[in-house]
Amino acid sequence: MGLLEGKTVVFTGAGAGIGREVVRHFVGEGARVVAVDLSPAVTGLPDELGDAVLPIVGDVSDPAVNQSAVDAAVSAWGKLDVFAGNAGVYDGAKPLEQIELDTLPAAFGELMGVNVLAPLLGVRAALPHLIASRGCVILTGSFATYHASGGGVLYTASKHAVLGLVRQLAYEFAPDVRVNGIAPGVAPTKLRGVGALGQEPADSVLDGTAAALPTQEVPALSDFNGVFTLLASDQSRAMTGTMVPVDSGLGIRGLARPGGRVGR
Numbered sequence: 001m002g003l004l005e006g007k008t009v010v011f012t013g014a015g016a017g018i019g020r021e022v023v024r025h026f027v028g029e030g031a032r033v034v035a036v037d038l039s040p041a042v043t044g045l046p047d048e049l050g051d052a053v054l055p056i057v058g059d060v061s062d063p064a065v066n067q068s069a070v071d072a073a074v075s076a077w078g079k080l081d082v083f084a085g086n087a088g089v090y091d092g093a094k095p096l097e098q099i100e101l102d103t104l105p106a107a108f109g110e111l112m113g114v115n116v117l118a119p120l121l122g123v124r125a126a127l128p129h130l131i132a133s134r135g136c137v138i139l140t141g142s143f144a145t146y147h148a149s150g151g152g153v154l155y156t157a158s159k160h161a162v163l164g165l166v167r168q169l170a171y172e173f174a175p176d177v178r179v180n181g182i183a184p185g186v187a188p189t190k191l192r193g194v195g196a197l198g199q200e201p202a203d204s205v206l207d208g209t210a211a212a213l214p215t216q217e218v219p220a221l222s223d224f225n226g227v228f229t230l231l232a233s234d235q236s237r238a239m240t241g242t243m244v245p246v247d248s249g250l251g252i253r254g255l256a257r258p259g260g261r262v263g264r
């Protein structure tokens, strides 16, 4: 029996990258998933995974999209156990000095709308059902949740805010609903940029990234499956208000060498 047998999930940002890979894994562990993404690529998931996945194409910064996703799960399967807010956009590590004053409000609104407002909307829509199921929430943070230089100021502020959501909502919902997060370091994906900054999607992995990581290798997308699954499962019943770094050791990187035994 899978770790998520019988669980029903709403998962955002499921059309590509970490989210798509985790949805595949969740289904393999016995979950049924409403998979939400702005990209129509999400509609391809049922071809691969069958009717364990219901795709929804929409913008997660729209309250109605979140309500539809929750309603779809409850009407198809009668309950909702997990809301995973994972959709995100990146600011291309743009320094404040390079953002024009007049552009800043639109760029801020766009990035915060996806990275901070959207998980809040999703959790709000899911809340009555999560209370009924004594379910849980998982939000995707980042290395930028804890550190500077994992993005520009907009992205870093947004991912710090995700930790605020995790801690405050874990408090507000206890003891009925657990709220945790996962903070990836680097993953081989192409995150969308901020339209207001004229940004195109950009590779998250740069030349030299592997050498800068204490683990000395860029993780595979599947390397995030384990922590997502743990947080969604009953095996994390004693965890709430926690953001788990999965950062290839970036948080303990050294100055002279990325890791004490690197290059020996």
Ligand SMILES: NC(=O)c1ccc[n+]([C@@H]2O[C@H](COP(=O)([O-])OP(=O)(O)OC[C@H]3O[C@@H](n4cnc5c(N)ncnc54)[C@H](O)[C@@H]3O)[C@@H](O)[C@H]2O)c1
Pocket: 012, 013, 014, 015, 016, 017, 018, 019, 036, 037, 038, 039, 058, 059, 060, 061, 086, 087, 088, 089, 114, 140, 141, 142, 143, 183, 184, 185, 186, 187, 188, 189, 190, 191, 192, 204, 205
């Ligand atoms: N890739 C990395 O190195 C890295 C590092 C730290 C944190 N993260 C976080 O991981 C999460 C997943 O990102 P990823 O790296 O898999 O990137 P990705 O771009 O492959 O996946 C993100 C998905 O979110 C979707 N999305 C973006 N805006 C949306 C919106 N408004 N409505 C609906 N869907 C939307 C995209 O279409 C995409 O399919 C993000 O929250 C990101 O900030 C990624």
